Amino acid sequence: MTAGTYxxxxxxxxxxxxxxxxxxxxxxxxxxxxxCLGAGLLATAAGMGHIVxxxxxxxxxxxxxxxxxxxxxxxxxxxxxxxxxxxxTLWVAADNEERSEIERKHALYKDHDVPTRILSRxxxxxxxxxxxxxxEGALLVQSDAVLYAPIAAQCLTQAAVAKGAHxxxxxxxxxxxxxxxxxxxRIIQSQRIVNAAGERSPELTPGIPxxxxxxxxxxxxxxxxxxxxxxxxxxxxxxAHSVSLDSVAFNVQPRLTGQVLIGSSRxxxxxxxxxxxxxxRMLARAVEYMPGLASCSIIRTWTGHRxxxxxxxxxIGPWPxxxxxxxxxxHEGLGITTSLGTAELLSAYxxxxxxxxxxxxxxxxxxxxxxxx
Amino acid sequence: MNKRMDxxxxxxxVGAGPAGIAACVAAAESGARVILIDDNPLPGGQIWRAxxxxxxxxxxxxxxxxSWLRRLQASGATQFLSTRVVARLGAKLVLAxxxxxxxxxxxxxxxxxxxxxxxxxxxxxxxxxxxxxxxxLQALVKSGLPVQGKRxxxxxxGPLLLAVAAFxxxxxxxxxxxxxxxxxxxxxxxxxxxxxxxxxxxxxxAYRASLLTSPLRxxxxxxxxxxxxxxxxxxxxxxxxxxxxACDMFACGFHLxxxxxxxxxxGCRLVDGNALVDELQRTSVNEAFSVGESAGVGGLDLxxxxxxxxxxxxAGKDSNARPLFRKRRALRKISAAMDRTFEPRPExxxxxxxxxxxxxxxxxxxxxxxxxxxxxxxxxxxxxxxGPCQGRVCGAALNFLTGWExxxxxxxxxxxxxxxxxxxxxxxxxxxx
Amino acid sequence: xxxxVKMTIDGAEVNVQAGATxxxxxxxxxxxxxxxxxxxxRGPVCGMGICFECRATVDxxxxxxxxxxxxxxxxxxxxxE
Numbered sequence: 001m002t003a004g005t006y007x008x009x010x011x012x013x014x015x016x017x018x019x020x021x022x023x024x025x026x027x028x029x030x031x032x033x034x035x036c037l038g039a040g041l042l043a044t045a046a047g048m049g050h051i052v053x054x055x056x057x058x059x060x061x062x063x064x065x066x067x068x069x070x071x072x073x074x075x076x077x078x079x080x081x082x083x084x085x086x087x088x089t090l091w092v093a094a095d096n097e098e099r100s101e102i103e104r105k106h107a108l109y110k111d112h113d114v115p116t117r118i119l120s121r122x123x124x125x126x127x128x129x130x131x132x133x134x135x136e137g138a139l140l141v142q143s144d145a146v147l148y149a150p151i152a153a154q155c156l157t158q159a160a161v162a163k164g165a166h167x168x169x170x171x172x173x174x175x176x177x178x179x180x181x182x183x184x185x186r187i188i189q190s191q192r193i194v195n196a197a198g199e200r201s202p203e204l205t206p207g208i209p210x211x212x213x214x215x216x217x218x219x220x221x222x223x224x225x226x227x228x229x230x231x232x233x234x235x236x237x238x239x240a241h242s243v244s245l246d247s248v249a250f251n252v253q254p255r256l257t258g259q260v261l262i263g264s265s266r267x268x269x270x271x272x273x274x275x276x277x278x279x280x281r282m283l284a285r286a287v288e289y290m291p292g293l294a295s296c297s298i299i300r301t302w303t304g305h306r307x308x309x310x311x312x313x314x315x316i317g318p319w320p321x322x323x324x325x326x327x328x329x330x331h332e333g334l335g336i337t338t339s340l341g342t343a344e345l346l347s348a349y350x351x352x353x354x355x356x357x358x359x360x361x362x363x364x365x366x367x368x369x370x371x372x373x
Numbered sequence: 374m375n376k377r378m379d380x381x382x383x384x385x386x387v388g389a390g391p392a393g394i395a396a397c398v399a400a401a402e403s404g405a406r407v408i409l410i411d412d413n414p415l416p417g418g419q420i421w422r423a424x425x426x427x428x429x430x431x432x433x434x435x436x437x438x439x440s441w442l443r444r445l446q447a448s449g450a451t452q453f454l455s456t457r458v459v460a461r462l463g464a465k466l467v468l469a470x471x472x473x474x475x476x477x478x479x480x481x482x483x484x485x486x487x488x489x490x491x492x493x494x495x496x497x498x499x500x501x502x503x504x505x506x507x508x509x510l511q512a513l514v515k516s517g518l519p520v521q522g523k524r525x526x527x528x529x530x531g532p533l534l535l536a537v538a539a540f541x542x543x544x545x546x547x548x549x550x551x552x553x554x555x556x557x558x559x560x561x562x563x564x565x566x567x568x569x570x571x572x573x574x575x576x577x578x579a580y581r582a583s584l585l586t587s588p589l590r591x592x593x594x595x596x597x598x599x600x601x602x603x604x605x606x607x608x609x610x611x612x613x614x615x616x617x618x619a620c621d622m623f624a625c626g627f628h629l630x631x632x633x634x635x636x637x638x639x640g641c642r643l644v645d646g647n648a649l650v651d652e653l654q655r656t657s658v659n660e661a662f663s664v665g666e667s668a669g670v671g672g673l674d675l676x677x678x679x680x681x682x683x684x685x686x687x688a689g690k691d692s693n694a695r696p697l698f699r700k701r702r703a704l705r706k707i708s709a710a711m712d713r714t715f716e717p718r719p720e721x722x723x724x725x726x727x728x729x730x731x732x733x734x735x736x737x738x739x740x741x742x743x744x745x746x747x748x749x750x751x752x753x754x755x756x757x758x759x760g761p762c763q764g765r766v767c768g769a770a771l772n773f774l775t776g777w778e779x780x781x782x783x784x785x786x787x788x789x790x791x792x793x794x795x796x797x798x799x800x801x802x803x804x805x806x
Numbered sequence: 807x808x809x810x811v812k813m814t815i816d817g818a819e820v821n822v823q824a825g826a827t828x829x830x831x832x833x834x835x836x837x838x839x840x841x842x843x844x845x846x847x848r849g850p851v852c853g854m855g856i857c858f859e860c861r862a863t864v865d866x867x868x869x870x871x872x873x874x875x876x877x878x879x880x881x882x883x884x885x886x887e
Contacts, residue, residue, distance in 0.1 A: 038749075041749070045753050151754065220791070222843075276784070276794070280794055280795045280796040293791050294790075295867065297761070297790060297869050298790075298794060299785075302783055414874070414876050419854060490856050493852075502839075502847055505850070505851055508852075508854070516825075517826025517830035517831060519834060602847055736846065761858045761861075765856050766852075
């Protein structure tokens with residue numbers, strides 16, 4: 001392989017890597033995409049596939065909203081197997097404090113042209129009869145959606161190839177100094193290497209401030225009509241907030257099949273085994289909000305690892321430790337949502353165009369001194 | 374709604390087929406506190422399943438079964454029937470559930486006697502109603518399905534075909550034919566090995582004698598089943614000729630494969646799909662034994678011997694186990710011969726058409742699967758294996774069609790009521806069996 | 807004289823022998839009683855709780871494996887048909 005053949009090498013074919021390859025190729029960047037497993041088989045396959053606007057910080061809000069709009073315009077080009085469904089999210093309030101939080105969100109989202117509707121307790125009961133009746137109401141974010149992420153990742157890699165990207169099947173053993181080395185000895189060179197390896201990104205680029213944050217999910221048998229929207233408790237933000245504690249939060253999603261996908265949990269645990277203790281807590285939390293879930297049949301449980309950063313924002317842009325390495329990682333629980341936005345930001349950055357939203361909040365350099373090999 | 378129980382015992386036996394019953398009896402009679410779990414309403418597994426309406430005495434079941442069941446009832450073991458182990462919570466702790474309760478059971482030793490299931494291979498029409506697994510049809514008839522006057526074709530492979538045919542005939546079915554894909558040149562050596570086990574030979578001949586009016590053919594296999602709302606006819610071939618036979622029911626299965634999901638959950642090493650065991654039936658995991666069909670498909674006598682070996686050993690009486698080694702050796706030779714005889718032939722890999730459903734739970738056709746190179750890829754991209762059977766049916770079929778391994782099991786081992794997985798702190802006092 | 811159990815299957819009252827499973831009881835009057843995810847008619851296959859093709863709603867609880875459930879007096883069974 002000669003230097004200069006590729007403008008960019010993307011390492012990782014999760015949803016973020018796939019999205020990057022697709023955007024780069026679309027924008028005329030010559031891309032080599034390194035695929036060791038198949039598209040979307042790690043965190044991408046383990047997660048909920050929820051496309052959601054979140055306002056934990058202004059930067060997060062901007063990136064999720066930007067990305068969500070990109071998903072909505074991509075939706076028609078996704079095959080039925082991607083199960084894209086613009087079902088909306090219901091943020092439910094369990095007490096008065098959370099009810100005020102709903103008002104705050106409603107106003108904030110309105111200021112940013114994200115249409116939302118506040119639902120009273122009785123309206124909520126009509127929309128989601130399986131929710132326990134004592135809730136204080138909810139915020140409906142209709143532009144949120146769900147999809148089956150591995151198929152979306154597969155589509156994005158196919159789109160990349162259709163626009164000229166080359167896929168290399170192989171395991172990456174090292175990246176750096178403009179060189180990607182595969183286990184079979186092949187070497188690919190480029191002045192730009194995008195580390196989109198998610199939970200594995202620090203293995204390839206030591207020093208990346210990404211830690212594995214384990215999550216659990218469970219899925220039921222088919223119960224069509226049980227659930228209509230993705231429903232998340234407002235306390236979810238407390239769970240995602242907490243940096244060190246094990247936590248669970250009520251978070252359920254209706255699949256097109258009629259199955260109910262139940263999450264979520266967070267732990268700093270690098271093992272893959274199902275932890276029955278936290279799984280039980282997560283399911284107990286779900287039953288608190290939807291008592292009917294107790295008698296549903298759970299047919300599978302599994303775990304996955306999110307790539308978590310210290311400030312809950314992803315790492316997008318040049319890596320200070322090596323001028324040929326760029327990061328597209330650290331997306332924690334928002335990888336599916338912000339994959340498209342991440343890709344567009346990086347693509348514009350590479351092409352020297354103005355980015356749609358400022359890239360500064362996500363630049364890896366923001367985290368200060370970086371200890372690297 | 375969901376009662377919660379915490380139990381403990383010396384020996385937990387999972388599965389109340391012959392192997393599990395033998396293990397339970399051996400352990401309990403040796404003084405161990407035993408808990409026996411089975412997901413059927415009555416003990417006996419598949420082979421000793423009593424037909425309803427038959428009086429529960431030795432006249433309808435054979436003497437051997439009745440004797441073991443009597444010993445089981447007298448053994449003092451605590452039985453949980455219609456109960457299923459759904460997860461392993463710790464090295465010596467499992468979670469089980471039944472209709473009314475979730476149960477956590479602590480044990481010193483676990484004897485996994487999880488039996489076997491029939492290998493079902495896809496072919497056009499295999500998903501039609503009234504296409505059964507042979508053992509499945511037998512179980513349904515024993516549970517009240519009438520077959521009087523029904524025309525039944527039986528195909529696939531294995532000793533079950535003859536046994537099921539004879540049973541169905543005794544219930545009034547018209548056996549239109551029995552077609553085993555094993556070739557004559559494989560059957561004859563196997564039949565010769567049976568001479569060392571006269572009892573087996575006699576029962577095989579008895580089956581044959583009772584079925585003299587039905588054609589029994591070796592070297593024939595199914596090509597397709599046709600019908601609208603249910604199967605109406607079956608087409609079979611021997612590679613040269615084909616024949617189509619009208620029928621009301623088609624029982625088709627390709628011998629047995631061990632149920633090893635629980636062994637997997639325990640972390641037991643599996644070799645060629647069987648739990649690897651030492652001479653005392655211990656798996657690679659200290660606390661767990663594996664016996665019966667789940668340690669290698671071998672038939673009734675072997676299951677009884679293995680069960681006893683494990684039961685004695687788990688109860689600390691392995692001196693009683695060792696005298697059984699010789700018998701086990703001999704029986705294992707027969708079971709190995711059986712496996713060789715009834716191995717499905719390569720032609721069976723070509724029955725499946727593009728639009729033939731392979732994953733029944735999720736309706737995934739062959740054309741969607743064959744482009745992938747592993748079960749993991751197939752699962753993630755097509756949902757194959759993500760349904761409630763957890764890949765038991767399609768995984769086994771795909772393993773035969775493609776060689777794909779099914780990969781590690783994640784809990785729950787069976788679909789489980791959500792409330793069972795919620796492990797609230799104990800409020801009521803510990804219950805002991 | 808065998809005991810009989812009275813139950814309702816898809817609105818019709820039936821009497822079955824005590825000790826029969828729900829799957830067998832349903833199969834007395836028909837073959838397939840479940841619809842696959844694509845709408846294909848299916849019936850029980852394995853008879854032992856593995857294949858999940860025998861699922862029906864029993865006393866209001868959906869997705870139950872009927873081949874491992876004994877018939878009881880007053881039981882109400884609803885299938886996909």
